[in-house]
Amino acid sequence: MRPVSVGEAAPLLPVLENLLAGRDAAILPVPAADERQAALLTTALRAGSPIDDDVAVVVSTSGTTGTPKGALLTAAALRASADATHDRLGGPGRWLLALPGYHIAGLQVLVRSVVAGTTPVSIAPSFDVDDLPGAIAAMGSGRRYASLVAVQLDKALRDAGAAAALAELDAVLIGGGPMPAGVAERAEAAGVTVVRTYGMSETAGGCVYNGVALDGVTVRIVDGRIVLGGATVAKGYRNPISPDPFTEPGWFRTDDIGMLDDSGVLRVLGRVDDAISTGGLTVLPQLVESALATHPAIADCAVFGVADERLGQRVVAAVVLSSAATPEVAELRAHVAQTLDATAAPREVHIVDELPRRGIGKLDRRALATRFG
Structure with a gap:
């Protein structure tokens, strides 16, 4: 596994294309603009040491303390996530990259672009609402998508031009936790098609959209916890922990508390440690x-x-x-x-x-x- 410094999106696209085709060794995306964090991840996740042949990408997890665990994602899991996303949204399209490519949400925008045969328009790693109208116009015609976190959507909705630009997209995926008060209502009023996603590095990104699992993904509730299974689940952690949330092959036991309603729609209630x-x-x-x-x-x-x-x-x-x-x-x-x-x-x-x-x-x-x- 080799570390890959991620800044601009363009250099990473051919790397991901080779990985998805099984023509390259595993990579560890690290931030180009943060040498300290890049060095920490390179050391903690043991870049340069042997790793299973079917692992394509090791994605650092977003925990607040301790050694980064590193989700082991195969090419099959990344592609399954991209295909299921496009199927749910209405077909492949062009993507706006507004999140860093070393985080799973940004990385999956790049993977989806490779799978769709398109080139994303990037305003990452920085996010300035003034850039949104021009970037979305540069995406051209056809199906167009963006993936944002809630705080970015909140900022965009406070700017008339940015909000109008987002309303032109076929879908705006929102992950990274619950939305602040009133954001969903303001997005609807602005004509922005919001799709709330739930997932994490361990599931190759969002795998439940608006409470409904993507095709190939299964949701269970075990002792109040959300357990996710299917083709998008990681093989495990680079630095395993105990108890191991991947003990059952093909399943990931999250730290989230949730419930399924009578229609099978998932509601996330919170985290165990919160x-x-x-x-x-x-x-x-x-x-x-x-x-x-x-x-x-x-x-x-x-x-x-x-x-x-x-x-x-x-x-x-x-x-x-x-x-x-x-x-x-x-x-x-x-x-x-x-x-x-x-x-x-x-x-x-x-x-x-x-x-x-x-x-x-x-x-x-x-x-x-x-x-x-």
């Missing part, structure tokens, strides 16, 4: 965030737990306000209690200018817990 144990009860932050987000004074929010001598943990919220009015804690507690048990209501609220995020836009609850704990 759950708050307060007064002997378990509170899932994502559910509380959804309740808080319906309050008119809140533009965005994050819920997390901090140590409490009496309760074990207490529920705390950090909120970004949508207006000058600052709601009282009692008001927000009552608002949450309208739809959830009162135990889930935050006992402490902090006003912030913006929420901390990591990677390609995932909410960093750990940083908030450290700041306000």
Whole structure:
């Protein structure tokens, strides 16, 4: 396995074409603009050491601590993901690259482009909404797609030109976690066709679209956890962990809590390690965030737990306000209690200018817990 420095998209396209055709050895994409991170990944994931012949790409995982695990993705898994995506969206097309190619979401835009025989139009690794109209115009005619994270979509919708450009696309895939309050509604009002995706490096990217698994993907709920199976699942980790989430061949046991409704539509409720144990009860932050987000004074929010001598943990919220009015804690507690048990209501609220995020836009609850704990 050799490290490949990823900056501009064009040099990586022929490499991926060879990998998908089985004509090259495995690669480890690393960021060109971050020498420290590139060196860390190269060392931690043992670039230059032997690896199974069928592994095409090792994708670093987005965990906040510890040694990067590195998902082992085969050419077959990458191609299966690309084919299933195109089938779900209505056929191959041209893609806008707005995410770094060393993350799975950006990498899969490149893979889909290779599979479709098209060249993506890139505005990565930086993202400037002013670039969107010109980039989308440069995509030409035919089916056109983009893959963004929620914070990028939120920024684009605040600019009339960028929002109008996104509305011209056949689909805008949104991954990287839940969308901030009101973003889905604003996207619909702007005519943007949003497809919410769920997946991770270990499943070659998004494998559940708008709650429905892609063709060839199976979703199970085991002890409350989401378990994903099918052709897009990685072989395992470069640096295995215990317990191994890949113990059952062809399946990946996630750290996400979810449920399937009567129609088989998946609802992601939160992560196991984000759950708050307060007064002997378990509170899932994502559910509380959804309740808080319906309050008119809140533009965005994050819920997390901090140590409490009496309760074990207490529920705390950090909120970004949508207006000058600052709601009282009692008001927000009552608002949450309208739809959830009162135990889930935050006992402490902090006003912030913006929420901390990591990677390609995932909410960093750990940083908030450290700041306000």
